Amino acid sequence: MxxxxxxxxxxxxxxxxxxxxxxxxxxxxxxxxxxxxxxxxxxxxxxxxxxxxxxxxxxxxxxxxxxxxxxxxxxxxxxxxxxxxxxxxxxxxxxxxxxxxxxxxxxxxxxxxxxxxxxxxxxxxxxxxxxxxxxxxxxxxxxxxxxxxxxxxxxxxxxxDPLRAAVVKIAGNFMIASAIEAMGESSALVKRFGVEPAQLLEIMSGTLFDAPVYRNYGAQIAAQRYEPAAFRLVLGLKDVGLALSAGQGRHVPLPFASVLRDNLLEAIAQGDGERDWAALAQVAMRRSGQD
Amino acid sequence: MxxxxxxxxxxxxxxxxxxxxxxxxxxxxxxxxxxxxxxxxxxxxxxxxxxxxxxxxxxxxxxxxxxxxxxxxxxxxxxxxxxxxxxxxxxxxxxxxxxxxxxxxxxxxxxxxxxxxxxxxxxxxxxxxxxxxxxxxxxxxxxxxxxxxxxxxxxxxxxxDPLRAAVVKIAGNFMIASAIEAMGESSALVKRFGVEPAQLLEIMSGTLFDAPVYRNYGAQIAAQRYEPAAFRLVLGLKDVGLALSAGQGRHVPLPFASVLRDNLLEAIAQGDGERDWAALAQVAMRRSGQD
Amino acid sequence: MxxxxxxxxxxxxxxxxxxxxxxxxxxxxxxxxxxxxxxxxxxxxxxxxxxxxxxxxxxxxxxxxxxxxxxxxxxxxxxxxxxxxxxxxxxxxxxxxxxxxxxxxxxxxxxxxxxxxxxxxxxxxxxxxxxxxxxxxxxxxxxxxxxxxxxxxxxxxxxxDPLRAAVVKIAGNFMIASAIEAMGESSALVKRFGVEPAQLLEIMSGTLFDAPVYRNYGAQIAAQRYEPAAFRLVLGLKDVGLALSAGQGRHVPLPFASVLRDNLLEAIAQGDGERDWAALAQVAMRRSGQD
Amino acid sequence: MxxxxxxxxxxxxxxxxxxxxxxxxxxxxxxxxxxxxxxxxxxxxxxxxxxxxxxxxxxxxxxxxxxxxxxxxxxxxxxxxxxxxxxxxxxxxxxxxxxxxxxxxxxxxxxxxxxxxxxxxxxxxxxxxxxxxxxxxxxxxxxxxxxxxxxxxxxxxxxxDPLRAAVVKIAGNFMIASAIEAMGESSALVKRFGVEPAQLLEIMSGTLFDAPVYRNYGAQIAAQRYEPAAFRLVLGLKDVGLALSAGQGRHVPLPFASVLRDNLLEAIAQGDGERDWAALAQVAMRRSGQD
Known part of the structure; x- marks a missing residue:
């Protein structure tokens, strides 16, 4: 063609x-x-x-x-x-x-x-x-x-309707960001009890969460390996913004997306904007004084 | 023995x-x-x-x-x-x-x-x-x-240290609840654009999220099938509470867990406490006027 | 002139x-x-x-x-x-x-x-x-x-710098919205214990919160009097959006503003968009099953 | 007597x-x-x-x-x-x-x-x-x-019913904490545009928010004066917890209280637990990289 x-x-x-x-x-x-x-x-x-x-x-x-x-x-x-x-x-x-x-x-x-x-x-x-x-x-x-x-x-x-493909893509990226945040908060929690995030994430991505998103981002978070960036954190903020604005246009509140937006902004303010967006997980670590 | x-x-x-x-x-x-x-x-x-x-x-x-x-x-x-x-x-x-x-x-x-x-x-x-x-x-x-x-x-x-197993279990349940909420919000979002949640959830759990948690809870959410309850929503609130109190004891903020707690309370106030905790996904639907 | x-x-x-x-x-x-x-x-x-x-x-x-x-x-x-x-x-x-x-x-x-x-x-x-x-x-x-x-x-x-006046105005409106939300949540809480919101709001705006914002919006919330609208709720969403976008441009997370945005969207989805933005207080009532 | x-x-x-x-x-x-x-x-x-x-x-x-x-x-x-x-x-x-x-x-x-x-x-x-x-x-x-x-x-x-006085007191303290947080976030926002928090807070507490809570806490936040503590931040966390548990018992979600809890925990993790609870305002400053 x-x-x-x-x-x-x-x-x-x-x-x-x-x-x-x-x-x-x-x-x-x-x-x-x-x-x-x-x-x-x-x-x-x-x-x-x-x-x-x-x-x-x-x-x-x-x-x-x-x-x-x-x-x-x-x-x-x-x-x-x-x-x-x-x-x-x-x-x-x-x-x-x-x-x-x-x-x-x-x-x-x-x-x-x-x-x-x-x-x-x-x-x-x-x-x-x-x-x-x-x-x-x-x-x-x-x-x-x-x-x-x-x-x-x-x-x-x-x-x-092309909008349908657009919004499913946006929702999918929002789900990925939510998975990263959930892993980040969980990692900060267990680390305070002496458990290495790598242990938690290996268990979860080897069992109930045995899927690419958890295996791949879990490995990055476990190793705190955010460079080179496969997808920059500032682009993650853009994508979460696409979910929020799609929701705003049709009056769909998305509280998880709101948390993600705030935390991505904090990550950028703390200097992680050009790192891989898995660095979102560092926000929870820093807040709990464990960075 | x-x-x-x-x-x-x-x-x-x-x-x-x-x-x-x-x-x-x-x-x-x-x-x-x-x-x-x-x-x-x-x-x-x-x-x-x-x-x-x-x-x-x-x-x-x-x-x-x-x-x-x-x-x-x-x-x-x-x-x-x-x-x-x-x-x-x-x-x-x-x-x-x-x-x-x-x-x-x-x-x-x-x-x-x-x-x-x-x-x-x-x-x-x-x-x-x-x-x-x-x-x-x-x-x-x-x-x-x-x-x-x-x-x-x-x-x-x-x-x-037995606390380590306890906190990993708590973190795992928190991750499951987060996955349900992310699916619920995403479903409410795409539905406003004419996409059936079943379509979104089939795609995601067939690709990036091809793991038991997403396949199983995704199927429940897609079918809005919350009875009989395999795990009652009120118990889900208890488990999210275990994450919050573990975090509080060691000063680890968990904003996703806070959203989950609020939304589970709303689900109970709206009558879903004895249904399966996948019914958490209905909160986002209701808030956007799509129940 | x-x-x-x-x-x-x-x-x-x-x-x-x-x-x-x-x-x-x-x-x-x-x-x-x-x-x-x-x-x-x-x-x-x-x-x-x-x-x-x-x-x-x-x-x-x-x-x-x-x-x-x-x-x-x-x-x-x-x-x-x-x-x-x-x-x-x-x-x-x-x-x-x-x-x-x-x-x-x-x-x-x-x-x-x-x-x-x-x-x-x-x-x-x-x-x-x-x-x-x-x-x-x-x-x-x-x-x-x-x-x-x-x-x-x-x-x-x-x-x-004209931006300074612009951002102070935006911050002020955000503070007003936060006051409305705080009154709304508090009202929903005390009402479940048999206290009329009017009682709570009269006490608070007669003592520690004896200021125009609390007296005026408090009276509206106490009477659930949201029409005619002095300031329409959809405009409130616009103004909270001004705070969020000002914050985003300079990487300032505003978690209260994020909650406000979600709740204002819910209020619009539930039919309150053209009422006075004090109707934001109804969101907490509805969520707790008290509308 | x-x-x-x-x-x-x-x-x-x-x-x-x-x-x-x-x-x-x-x-x-x-x-x-x-x-x-x-x-x-x-x-x-x-x-x-x-x-x-x-x-x-x-x-x-x-x-x-x-x-x-x-x-x-x-x-x-x-x-x-x-x-x-x-x-x-x-x-x-x-x-x-x-x-x-x-x-x-x-x-x-x-x-x-x-x-x-x-x-x-x-x-x-x-x-x-x-x-x-x-x-x-x-x-x-x-x-x-x-x-x-x-x-x-x-x-x-x-x-x-004695519960009524108890819950109004709890709601009042929650409203105070919300006012502190709103001032803190607003201060972080305007500061990024070159406005001293003292200017913002003087204007607001001299006009729409001319009440003791805003005047007194506003002055503390403007001066970043958190010692000696008139009310320790750890006690503020306890009081916000009273609001959350009162709400949980009757199924009243309180999203502002949830944000407050997370932010108070962060403040404690960052070393501010024994300072006055107006130090909650520092959380927004720190997150935006302005501490």
Missing amino acids: NIGFLGLGGMGAAMAANLVKAGHQVRVWNRSAAALEPLLALGATAAADPVAAFDGEVVISMLADDAATRAVIFDSGALASAKPGLIHLGMATLSVDLVGELVARHRERGVVYVAAPVFGRTDVAAAGKLNILAAGPAQAIATVQPLLDAMGQKTWPLGE | NIGFLGLGGMGAAMAANLVKAGHQVRVWNRSAAALEPLLALGATAAADPVAAFDGEVVISMLADDAATRAVIFDSGALASAKPGLIHLGMATLSVDLVGELVARHRERGVVYVAAPVFGRTDVAAAGKLNILAAGPAQAIATVQPLLDAMGQKTWPLGE | NIGFLGLGGMGAAMAANLVKAGHQVRVWNRSAAALEPLLALGATAAADPVAAFDGEVVISMLADDAATRAVIFDSGALASAKPGLIHLGMATLSVDLVGELVARHRERGVVYVAAPVFGRTDVAAAGKLNILAAGPAQAIATVQPLLDAMGQKTWPLGE | NIGFLGLGGMGAAMAANLVKAGHQVRVWNRSAAALEPLLALGATAAADPVAAFDGEVVISMLADDAATRAVIFDSGALASAKPGLIHLGMATLSVDLVGELVARHRERGVVYVAAPVFGRTDVAAAGKLNILAAGPAQAIATVQPLLDAMGQKTWPLGE
Whole structure:
């Protein structure tokens, strides 16, 4: 398929590479050109600008956040230049407000918007093993299914409304943050009784909580290993903010998310903003005088 | 081995049965005698009172809570009658304050106290598949290891100080409650965007959260199936209270536990106290006007 | 003085009237023209548009919120048309981010921006008894002091940086919301013991809490009298949001504000959004099953 | 009147002195005898033990907390020795559970229990200006009214059930703690924008919050003056705990009290337990990196 791909950060580069390897014609664009090299070496071609990337059958965006997405999709004139019938596959984690606006403005142009945010970090993306949440017109999703299969291990269908995929992704990240906080508070508690957090977390993630989130973040917390950051704490604050603002728009109080926000702010104030967001666990340690 | 067993609720009865089946001589006692019948049918014998149960090589207690434990171990005169050298295996979930007091008073009598609280509900107990946290003198744990093996799939050693096993058990239950709350808030959030909680919870417990706690409680929350109660919500409040009081004693703030306490109280005020504690998830639904 | 006045809601109309009565030439503008009548009857003149209002010695804005302020000051071209030397007195409650932007863009035009948000509701404004927080260049504040004196009982100087007045106003509203919540929770607590909230609130606001906030909101809560709304609960949510976002920008966790936000959202979800924000007190009542 | 008086801490000593000065015969008892001297010098006589203090028309207790009250009233045999018709005026701040137990056990003995907790610190007690909350049989309150008048500036009647006075006192202290926290968070917020907390607190306590709690605690927070402690922070934690446990018993969630508890624990973990409880305000400062 003839695909434009916008955004070659750690995640986007890995995903675009898998599309190239699967035999698709991929025209890539990135804000800084340096990121293009590895893709061009694999056989991708360079799109001169976002407008050029929007000229094809499918365009995929994997941009950093709401602001980057607005700049590249709206302000650059890319969407305004799009031909009716194009399918835009938005795979970044975005606010529900922006997704709603994307849907409306694509509809005005006769362009189909499909939300397809993903679970998985860069290593998972590189292995083509992402879990993809997809919501949009069924026909369009069927069309892009080969692309999704090249990037992910499984596509989870969430119906016609792109907001649904957006909010499930946001809820999932909120659940991860909650798990980190619960491990952090529990670790601070047991440590005061002489139990190493590593012991607690090994037991829990070996039994009732034997799942990737607890095994992986548990190991980081146990070792207090927060660098290099696989996902920076400041981005965690952004994602918890997406949950809070989604909830605010529909009047859904989220007290755990409120605690997370306060604690992430404290972590940043204490200097941990650029470390991995598992460092959220240090907040409970510090408060109890155990750092 | 010649064992006294105190407390034949759902958990205790299943555990005692496994000891009988493993060939041990088990003398059982329970506050209400009706619970004895099935055990006697299996080959256990009846202890006339707690004092009689304390007369042997090992006594195991699996009583409802702190109050029941105090009544049976202290007030009945059982501990006061114990012969030096006896090993008392305390398997209930108790406050760290009471465990500290048990350790001290057993030591005065020359009786060894081993804390061995468990993870697993009654079906797991019946299958002999409990996860057992054990802390106490190494020699004593080695002596009772065959008993632990008859009741559990694995014993997790936590050192010499019984408080350590007690606090890890408390922390584990707090982590479970946190997982339920996170699922509840997330469910309320996505539902406002048209996503069935069942969809969210199936995705999450099939991927990043593929662990018993999320699969089992997730299924209950998805189906809003809170009866019959495997673990009553009022007991969940008691257990979160154990975490809060353990934290208070050592000055460890636990903001997630504070949210849980408030929400469990609200659930009780709204009539859900006798339902399964997964009904905690209904609080977020109700608050957002979606019950 | 020759003054333009933008925004004739309940507060603005009362403040502009006091300026007219004090003998100033006031050219008024409002989005809907109906609000102009009473002012014109007093002797004010009508400004055709925001640009016209910006043509004078001083312009005062008292617009509803950030969005209205952006639309009227920036988008209408008013600021772009302003002559250097004009003093703009911004008296609405605005976000610190917008105030920062206002300061920067006024400076570019050679226009002085003074932040002068107020404490007091419409009856206080009508009586010319507002408390005014003023921050901006000392010279400019001295120039507008007669205007401040016509509108307020006292001006509290906060230095040269307009952000300081903005954040103190935001903090003050947050303190009011906290007082309402504390009264609400306390009322729910004592009511469960048979004490009428009116009794509690009369005692407290007659002794240790003998201040306007507690007397006035206490009387509303005691009588559960939330209509008509002097300040709508949805606006309270907006103001607590201003505190949270000011805190987020500088990494200041505000756990009370987080609780307030969650509870205000719950109040809106339960149908109280258009009632007076003292209705926040009903949340605690409802949660405890006492509504 | 012939009065026994138990408990001569800072508060009790001042109150007993006012009773002596008003012409009553006061027999005083205190755990450590040193505290008796000043009272004896004023004309009081010494009671040999709590039993002796209970032998009269009225006995007043002003003991440190629940534990001290249990020890002196129950365990010493004092209540068991009391003659029917005696009135016991309990003026300490006690848990609702203990007050309920006091009521029941006094009734069994034919002794009248009146709860009469007070607002005011030692300087207020010395001036005879306490605010007294009184609940108990109307006849008994009428009898002791001259005593209440000697100790306080006003008696606030709360009906026949002593629990009502107990819970209003608990709610009042919770409101004070909430005011301190709100001032602390607001101070941390404005300080990040260059505003001295003293400025904020002077403005607020000079206008909308012009009441003793805000003026007095505001001045302490503004000056970060937490020593000597008029009321130690660890006692503040105890009092917030009384609110939480009163709420738990009747299923009233108190989210502000939960935040207060967590923050007070953090303050203790950080070394502020023996300072005045206004030091709670330092928690927000520290979290935002401004200590």
